[in-house]
Amino acid sequence: MLGIKDKIIADMGSTYTVDHSIMAAALYMTGVYQIQNYAVDAFGISTNKTTHGSLRGIGKADASYILERLVDIAARELELDPIEIRMKNFIPADAFPYRNATGALYDSGQYHLALRRTAEMAGYDRLRKEQADLRKKGIYRGIGVALVMEPTSSSRIHATGGYASCRLRIDPSGAATVFSSMGEQGQGHETTLAQIVASQTGIPFDKITVIHGDTLPTPYGFGTGSSRSSVVLMPSAWVAGKLMRDKILGIAARQLGVVPEKLEIGDGKVFGKEDREQSIAVMEIVRTAYGAIHLLPENMEPGLEVTGYFVNPNIDYTPDAKGRMNTFSSYPYAAVIAVVEVDVETGMIKIVKYTTVHDCGNMINPQIVDTQQQGSIMQGIGAALYEELRYDEDGRLLSSTFMDYRLPSVEEAPELALEHIVTPNPFTPLGAKGAGETGMLGPPPALCNAVEDALSPLGVKVRETPLTPDRVLDLIEQAQAKSAHA
Structure with missing residues (x-):
């Protein structure tokens, strides 16, 4: 052709x-x-x-x-x-x-x-x-x-914004809430967002609630049009999950006396990659984040709440030659x-x-x-x-x-x-x-x-x-x- x-x-x-x-x-x-x-x-x-x-x-x-x-x-x-x-x-x-x-x-x-x-x-x-x-x-x-x-x-500038965001909060009970910037109409966001957060944070899937469609608690968004959910929304949840994971590992690292890079999350615990006996329960980290902030790493904010953003990749905003x-x-x-x-x-x-x-x-x-x-x-x-x-x-x-x-x-x-x-x-x-x-x-x-x-x-x-x-x-x-x- x-x-x-x-x-x-x-x-x-x-x-x-x-x-x-x-x-x-x-x-x-x-x-x-x-x-x-x-x-x-x-x-x-x-x-x-x-x-x-x-x-x-x-x-x-x-x-x-x-x-x-x-x-x-x-x-x-x-x-x-x-x-x-x-x-x-x-x-x-x-x-x-x-x-x-x-x-x-x-x-x-x-x-x-x-x-x-x-x-x-x-x-x-x-x-x-x-x-x-x-x-x-x-x-x-x-x-x-x-x-x-x-x-x-x-x-499209001013029309779809080109980004999505998710706010993630783990409350003192150990349950997590994901606040999505996109509503859904049957695409299964409540499942997929919870999957992503669970894989990043170690919070059990059934303890994760997804909130969408209410503009008061959720971040500003541009809708699911153009099949954008898996391209920008899910990565924003991944970013939020990573930020939360980094905070959990940071708290655990101070408690265990190691660097965060040597730790992993799984089965409701944070444990050493080389020594799984060296561990601390995620719930203990949650209690520390809210009720024992003197044990937090230096300059870390109390609580467990983060917001992840992801900007649409592979996009031109100015024309080529x-x-x-x-x-x-x-x-x-x-x-x-x-x-x-x-x-x-x-x-x-x-x-x-x-x-x-x-x-x-x-x-x-x-x-x-x-x-x-x-x-x-x-x-x-x-x-x-x-x-x-x-x-x-x-x-x-x-x-x-x-x-x-x-x-x-x-x-x-x-x-x-x-x-x-x-x-x-x-x-x-x-x-x-x-x-x-x-x-x-x-x-x-x-x-x-x-x-x-x-x-x-x-x-x-x-x-x-x-x-x-x-x-x-x-x-x-x-x-x-x-x-x-x-």
């Missing part, structure tokens, strides 16, 4: 308030490929529709969809396998950190490995053979491939192979299987990452096949109830095969990347590629979403009419 020329025209609704979707789409249209020749014109158009707003994967989903559809179209034109064309053009693992055409600095990635593993899990060669056999029986099965990348943890800036901190990604069957009589699409390999760096809690991916994938399936805001010519919304606006349910959930590979983020102490939106990006291009592949014998070209049954039937009729007049 040598270059991309793009023109974006976005319907922004009646009040043009958010340009982030256009900017994100424009900045990341080259995706995971080695494309340094790139030109884009982007326009936001005011209309008499509902005001434009943010949704999971804002802008990034648009770029991923367009790019991965273009790659599949090119593969068909060049008579290349969709995996082969991608493998030939991916950014190689040894090229990271990689600066793309618009100045984004990708932190790390193993795109070849991710897609290769996805193909192995899906049984790609077998699927192609089965597809040929099924076509002879009149069964329209399609296989769609995509590799999507999600820029995460943006920093070409006027480019990197405004996102980390770049997780996912490879996808989707298998569908299309009923040409009804237009119904059945997802036979959805296989994906995801990489968000080091996972603080793999189970939580799995659930984030599962929910995000279902939301992406909704965008690809079901959800649509339909308007009449006068700007009246026609799909304003759940009778008209369909959402995928558990009945539509496909067989899902999910794995992770780990390419740590080199810019953060935990090596983690964002994990909240990548799953959303994969279904639209992968499913549309699969549907077009399934209906390729009919000459169907997919150019819009969602692929509702009526739209699929329209596409089939258009292809048949074109064929009849050819």
